[in-house]
Amino acid sequence: MSAQAQMRAMLDQLMGTSRDGDSTRQRIKFSDERVCKSHLLNCCPHDILSGTRMDLGECLKVHDLALRADYEIASKQQDFFFELDAMDHLKSFIADCDRQTDVAKKSLADSQKEISAEVAAKAEKVHELNEEIGKLLAKAEQLGAEGNVEESQKVMDEVEKTRIRKREAEEIYRSSMPASSFQQQKLRVCEVCSAYLGLHDNDRRLADHFGGKLHLGFIEIREKLDELKVFLLSFSSM
Template sequence: MDLGECPKIHDLALRADYELASKTKDYFYDIDATEHLEAFIADCDRRTTAAKQRLAETQEELSAEVTEKANAVHELAEQIGQKLARAEALGEEGMVEESVKLMGEIDELRKKKAVAEQEYRNSMPASSYQQQKLRVCEVCSAYLGIHDNDRRLADHFGGKLHLGFITIREKLAELKKTVDKRREERGASERERTGGRRHYTQPLSQQKQTRSRSHRSSSKERRRD
């Protein structure tokens, strides 16, 4: 999912100014951030649902038994990919012992995956087995194949796109815990600022009508003069 270049200004000096200003005034930007991330994740989830629907329409339909076996292979493959990406990251950070421990877990998962693949292969014709069976990543909506190797899966689960979506989802979950309270605080702040008066913004259509009437009135006065 490519959103293009961010329209916001990313400047460390401005960030420092904001952090300084936010010490004396609450701008409630966390509420705006929550709403923005909610819209972003909702769009991603819609893409995931649409991708699943496309796969259901285009891929050969399997029996419930074969589908269960295919899902078992997928799940083991994803676990291997996730752990392999994590092991590589730990190795780069110098945490060799933890990385080696994860590699041991990966070896065990590979054995289980080999058994699951054999069961899946034996449950269907050879011609059908060769076809790539896809599923959709629940985190970032990317396609994953049942025949993807460990390297391909590790690149996916350790990639910037997938990890970025994890970060966004975790941040959104964190913001949602306080957003209702923060909205109440913002409402109270606005009421205090306006002296308890409701701030009314005239709809755009009414604004145009008002300007039009004002313009006609001014034109009549000029003609009378």
């Protein structure tokens, strides 16, 4: 995006469709059914997941930062309850994603050999520690990027402790099954974004996953859906 386009977008977001007396842009209102209400509330999956491997392409409804600004100004004076439209949109999207996750998990289970529940639990423990390491590394990198070196180092200390626990869990898992079966249960499906995670993923792969735009985008969408549910529940109980 050029500097001029960025400036126009900033003005749209700040001033809405009426900036510079541009009457041609006022033909469609933010309340129009053609406008994406999730976009007005800054939670449309098409925006959040843009540029990821699950890029949804362009939303079928209108996205315009100026219309969002109009809505934000008007909503200070009146409740429009667009939260209901956005909640329905996000519920449908997450339900589809969760169905895909279930399909991926079933496919994975079908492709892997039967092992005992005890061994499966040991493999699951390694996966859990992998996830913990990935999340901690992503947090440490974020703190470092923000200049909070001391806190970042504290998190890295936790990473080292977790790595020790992971090595111990791997040894327990490895010793519980024949070498020929050791690679079984090496994959799992991320419950948040449905990506595959490997039992033997290295730290870089884990940090890239848990600190990546796709995983964080799904967290943002799921958290926004929870917020909308709480908001609408508070109104229904009044």
